[in-house]
Amino acid sequence: MPAAPKRRFSPDTWAVVVALVFAALIHFHLLKSVPW
Amino acid sequence: MSNVNSVALAEEAVVLPEFGSQSTPSGTLRRLIELIPGLALLAAVGYAGKWIEHSIAVYGKTHHKVLPNIEYVLWAIVIGFLISNTAGLPRLFRPGVATYEFWLKAGIVLLGARFLLGDVARLGGISLVLVFIELALALSFMTWLGGRFKLPPKLVSLLAVGSSVCGVSAIIAAQGAIDADEEDSSYAIAAILALGAVSLVLFPIVGHALHMSDRAYGVWTGLAVDNTAEATAAGALYSDAAGKAAVLAKTCRNAMIGFVVLGYAVYWASKGQAAGVQNKAAFLWKKFPKFVLGFLLISALATIGVFAKPEITALGNLSRWAFLLTFAGVGLRTSFKDLSRQGVRPFLVGAIGEVVIAALTLALVFGADRLYHL
Numbered sequence: 487m488p489a490a491p492k493r494r495f496s497p498d499t500w501a502v503v504v505a506l507v508f509a510a511l512i513h514f515h516l517l518k519s520v521p522w
Numbered sequence: 523m524s525n526v527n528s529v530a531l532a533e534e535a536v537v538l539p540e541f542g543s544q545s546t547p548s549g550t551l552r553r554l555i556e557l558i559p560g561l562a563l564l565a566a567v568g569y570a571g572k573w574i575e576h577s578i579a580v581y582g583k584t585h586h587k588v589l590p591n592i593e594y595v596l597w598a599i600v601i602g603f604l605i606s607n608t609a610g611l612p613r614l615f616r617p618g619v620a621t622y623e624f625w626l627k628a629g630i631v632l633l634g635a636r637f638l639l640g641d642v643a644r645l646g647g648i649s650l651v652l653v654f655i656e657l658a659l660a661l662s663f664m665t666w667l668g669g670r671f672k673l674p675p676k677l678v679s680l681l682a683v684g685s686s687v688c689g690v691s692a693i694i695a696a697q698g699a700i701d702a703d704e705e706d707s708s709y710a711i712a713a714i715l716a717l718g719a720v721s722l723v724l725f726p727i728v729g730h731a732l733h734m735s736d737r738a739y740g741v742w743t744g745l746a747v748d749n750t751a752e753a754t755a756a757g758a759l760y761s762d763a764a765g766k767a768a769v770l771a772k773t774c775r776n777a778m779i780g781f782v783v784l785g786y787a788v789y790w791a792s793k794g795q796a797a798g799v800q801n802k803a804a805f806l807w808k809k810f811p812k813f814v815l816g817f818l819l820i821s822a823l824a825t826i827g828v829f830a831k832p833e834i835t836a837l838g839n840l841s842r843w844a845f846l847l848t849f850a851g852v853g854l855r856t857s858f859k860d861l862s863r864q865g866v867r868p869f870l871v872g873a874i875g876e877v878v879i880a881a882l883t884l885a886l887v888f889g890a891d892r893l894y895h896l
Binding site: 496497498499500501502504505506508509512513517519520521522 | 623624625626627628629630631632635812813815816819820823828829832833835836837839840842843
């Protein structure tokens with residue numbers, strides 16, 4: 487198995503970034519609604 | 523994690539594309555493509571759970587039958603269990619399935635929007651005091667009980683968090699925060715969900731037998747039933763007013779999730795400290811789960827009114843979709859073999875704990891009702 491690439495951000499941080507991006511999309515009405 | 527399947531999965535690190543790393547564009551693309559089969563499996567298993575829950579509800583409605591409301595959470599975990607313990611999980615699916623922790627953490631951050639610090643203030647005096655007492659009693663008792671039964675310490679933490687705060691969401695939040703095994707979280711979730719289903723039947727019976735007022739019964743349900751859906755349902759089964767009181771008390775407990783998980787995260791991070799660490803603050807920062815801060819940030823933004831009500835609903839739904847993938851992953855990564863090694867003790871601890879907590883909170887509510895007329 488090849489060596490894992492050096493990570494600049496942890497998956498934790500990426501999860502926060504992705505969640506904040508979605509929160510921004512919803513807040514600025516770029517994502518109108520999310521059905522369940 | 524001695525099971526072959528679990529070990530094989532554990533070796534598959536969460537192979538998220540590292541856009542900020544030294545990997546080449548072709549390497550990133552290859553890893554993205556490798557995620558697709560597992561992600562599709564997570565989505566299929568999670569959606570199947572949601573479909574089963576919906577289908578049972580529709581069947582009960584059309585045939586005028588009262589069927590137990592078993593949440594998609596349990597179905598997704600069960601389907602995942604069945605796949606991983608019968609056919610097994612082919613290597614092709616493993617990278618994508620391993621991303622479930624990513625969805626877990628993203629879901630928790632988004633969930634922050636549904637936990638407003640202001641809910642605590644709205645609930646007001648007596649109920650808030652009861653919630654604090656319940657938290658202290660439940661956390662202490664479950665920790666003591668788990669120790670007496672010699673359960674793994676992190677499983678004890680998960681059971682304590684799950685039974686004191688808000689069931690599955692709290693267990694999922696705590697699992698990431700304290701880096702617990704997925705088997706432990708499966709156990710704790712299964713115990714909380716199974717006991718939640720039992721409470722749907724038992725709580726109304728006890729409430730009617732004791733001739734409890736709507737508000738007293740609702741507050742008791744909100745304090746003692748762990749999962750929000752079950753707490754709401756158990757309240758609504760009694761009366762509309764009881765359902766509203768249950769939701770209020772339960773929301774107050776939910777608002778505590780960040781603080782309790784934060785406390786456990788700090789506790790476990792400090793326990794993992796090596797002997798020669800010079801900079802404790804830097805060590806704690808490195809170990810500290812950043813998604814907890816994300817959760818608190820979103821919660822604070824929601825509290826100060828950044829998000830309108832439809833936006834909070836959308837964020838809540840988005841977190842549920844993320845959890846859908848998570849629950850499927852929890853099932854797919856857990857084996858019956860490992861569960862049977864743990865024995866019935868976690869369920870026993872959960873059951874004893876729930877009965878004692880229900881009795882203690884019942885006494886609290888009766889006392890508060892007599893003194894302050896809830």
